[in-house]
Amino acid sequence: MKTTITKENNAVIFSLNGRLDSNSAPLFEQELHEFMTAPSAHLVFDCNKLDYISSAGLRVILNIAKAYKSGQFLFSTCAMQEHVQEVFEISGFDSFITIYPSVDASLAVLKNQQ
Incomplete structure (x- = not known):
């Protein structure tokens, strides 16, 4: 995966x-380390x-949602392909992670939080 x-x-x-x-989850988690800790x-x-997300993903x-749960900053996802969003819905992740239709929609909500 490329970020x-x-x-x-x-x-x-x-x-x-x-x-x-x-295969890609451990490297991605390393990239996110500072966001998870502080x-x-x-x-x-x-x-x-x-294109795809597994249970490791x-x-x-x-873990990132937990890190952001009680802090002053927000975590969100956006612009999911239908089959990826379906994985979030089936696993119940959509009940505690906000999914916006686009980056702009996500940023608009964040802007209102400042």
Whole structure:
């Protein structure tokens, strides 16, 4: 999986491209280490080009959601392909992780939180 990181206002956007599975999840988790230990900005996962997510990928998402749960910054996902969103829905992740239709929609909500 390839990630592209951009910053906009007080948000860090990770654009995910490819497969988030048992091969890529450990490296992705390392990339997210600072966000898991000390969140210092809102975090958005742009899943527009995420083709597949496995249970290992869901575990990384769960860990980041837990890290952001009680802090001042928000975590959200957006722009999921239908089959990836279905995995989130079947696993129940959509009940505690906000999924927006686009990056712009996610950033608009974050802007209102500041």
